Amino acid sequence: MADIIKVEHLSYVYNPGLPTAVTALDDVSFTVEEGDFVGIIGATGSGKSTLITHMNGLNKPTSGKIYIDGRDLWADPEKIRDFRFLTGLVFQYPEYQLFEETCYKDIAFGPKNMGLDEAEVDRRVHEAADFVGLDPALLERSPFELSGGQKRRVAVAGVMAMKPRILVLDEPAAGLDPEGRDDILSEVKEYHKKTCTTVLLVSHSMEDIAKYANRVLVMSNRKIAMYDTVEKVFARAPELLELGLSVPQVTKIFLKLREMGVDVPADVYTIPYAVKTLLEAKRRRDAGESLVLPRSAAQKGGAV
Amino acid sequence: MLRDITIGQHFPGNSLVHRFDPRLKLVLTIAYIVLLFAASNPLGLTLSILFLAVMYKVAKIPVKMIGKSLKPILPIVLFTAVLNLFFVSGEGDPLVHFWFLSIYAEGVRYAVLMAVRVMALIAGTSLLTYTTSPIVLTDAIEQLLKPLGKLHFPVHELAMMMSIALRFIPTLIEETDKIMNAQKARGAQLDTGKMTDRVKALVPVLIPLFISAFRRADELAMAMECRCYRGGTGRTRLKVLRCEKQDYIDLAVCIACFAVILASRLVFPNY
Numbered sequence: 001m002a003d004i005i006k007v008e009h010l011s012y013v014y015n016p017g018l019p020t021a022v023t024a025l026d027d028v029s030f031t032v033e034e035g036d037f038v039g040i041i042g043a044t045g046s047g048k049s050t051l052i053t054h055m056n057g058l059n060k061p062t063s064g065k066i067y068i069d070g071r072d073l074w075a076d077p078e079k080i081r082d083f084r085f086l087t088g089l090v091f092q093y094p095e096y097q098l099f100e101e102t103c104y105k106d107i108a109f110g111p112k113n114m115g116l117d118e119a120e121v122d123r124r125v126h127e128a129a130d131f132v133g134l135d136p137a138l139l140e141r142s143p144f145e146l147s148g149g150q151k152r153r154v155a156v157a158g159v160m161a162m163k164p165r166i167l168v169l170d171e172p173a174a175g176l177d178p179e180g181r182d183d184i185l186s187e188v189k190e191y192h193k194k195t196c197t198t199v200l201l202v203s204h205s206m207e208d209i210a211k212y213a214n215r216v217l218v219m220s221n222r223k224i225a226m227y228d229t230v231e232k233v234f235a236r237a238p239e240l241l242e243l244g245l246s247v248p249q250v251t252k253i254f255l256k257l258r259e260m261g262v263d264v265p266a267d268v269y270t271i272p273y274a275v276k277t278l279l280e281a282k283r284r285r286d287a288g289e290s291l292v293l294p295r296s297a298a299q300k301g302g303a304v
Numbered sequence: 305m306l307r308d309i310t311i312g313q314h315f316p317g318n319s320l321v322h323r324f325d326p327r328l329k330l331v332l333t334i335a336y337i338v339l340l341f342a343a344s345n346p347l348g349l350t351l352s353i354l355f356l357a358v359m360y361k362v363a364k365i366p367v368k369m370i371g372k373s374l375k376p377i378l379p380i381v382l383f384t385a386v387l388n389l390f391f392v393s394g395e396g397d398p399l400v401h402f403w404f405l406s407i408y409a410e411g412v413r414y415a416v417l418m419a420v421r422v423m424a425l426i427a428g429t430s431l432l433t434y435t436t437s438p439i440v441l442t443d444a445i446e447q448l449l450k451p452l453g454k455l456h457f458p459v460h461e462l463a464m465m466m467s468i469a470l471r472f473i474p475t476l477i478e479e480t481d482k483i484m485n486a487q488k489a490r491g492a493q494l495d496t497g498k499m500t501d502r503v504k505a506l507v508p509v510l511i512p513l514f515i516s517a518f519r520r521a522d523e524l525a526m527a528m529e530c531r532c533y534r535g536g537t538g539r540t541r542l543k544v545l546r547c548e549k550q551d552y553i554d555l556a557v558c559i560a561c562f563a564v565i566l567a568s569r570l571v572f573p574n575y
Contacts, residue, residue, distance in 0.1 A: 053485065056489055058485050058488060058489065081491060081493070084488065084489055084490070084491050085491060088489070089486075089489040091482065094486065096482075096483065096512055097483055097508075097512055098512065099507065099508045099511035099512050109490055109491075109492075110490040110491055113490060113491030113492060113493075144515070158490060159489070159490065162490070162491070
């Protein structure tokens, strides 16, 4: 499919020309295909959040170009608002942006700004509430009466209701309990599957990225360190660890097993696949095959 | 846009001005303001500004910072200047006469002096906040106002409120920035459109901002209570302000400068 996001040599400097100037992004280039689910990982301060605020034109690149759906984002600064509806951005802790008297009105804020008619707004609000699993009875309640998890849902629905082609989420699960995490992320995944929306998900949890994304973009020190499919990125565990990042726990176990000399694959990153791999290994052992990895020459010569 | 606000911002350093006892610095700043109005002749004002320039030099504060602190009050300066220009009537013939407005030479003189004076006033007080951290400054205010405590004036509470307020300015600015971005992402138009539209567009920013300010206040109150805060009585401090020899020398130099400026007004009242 076609590239929906194309970023070319993007650089961004905070406070340019002042002694406090800080480079936040340094010559970043990548493309995202329509319908992809991209996980973005990186240590704190690596430029993830700055990168995503460029996707809908909240920050203007110091140099470089961004194309969304083939159109240059900054070709006409007057038209930048159109891109705000094309790329829906959910910030960290989005529940702090709620302001209306009822959840319904808050979710309707985005669609109304798009200039849609009442009936369409109404349809979208209910659709979005349904996607995030928000009880329709709650729509007429004040968002400030709800629990943290429900507030978060209202805020995410507020962006989904704009029906963006690209949905960008900055740690949508931060601060939620484990059940809330799984719920909100599976809802996003469900939304992604049903609507074919391209999703960019910033997360610190490698498990979440492994479970939901199909590609991973690794940011390190204001640059892109890796950008590949989930399998290939998590197979490079040592490099990830060096960047101050981690790999899913199950991947760590499989890497340790390999280190101990057991013949198992290294690119295991989800529990179901791990179970399958282990059963396969057991079958091979039961059939009399050896599971011991051939030792390398260096190891053979050692006085172990 | 919001990042440009500098009033009350500290510019760390280790100059003579920075190390000067905050209580004396505060008193001298007030004295300087009085001086700006007492030494009202052009010569006195020039000398006062010269004094301030030297102080900025000693404190190693970049000139750019003065401009930054003056920018927000420019409308007020212009307003006072214009008022003075039109409403001060002098002797002799007016320079310009138009409908019911007339401009006298005296008016022009007052307008210029007033504008310069207000700017010097802001630059002078900015020097105080640039060179003194808010915490130290409120400490100084608390100590200076202590005698009022005898009259049951809540000195400590006032100082605590001030330091909390100052502490939260940058936090709230950052918060506003975040909320504005979030609402812009949902298509809010904050910087375009008619005046009435813009004011209406602020509602989605102000409501979350107030809510989070109250939430923060609640959390802070809880945290203070958890650490057994119960007001000023019997509270001791980690850093006790003490005047040393250097402070007295600085004070003497400043008083001498002020005296010279004041004397210049009395000796040459017409310059």
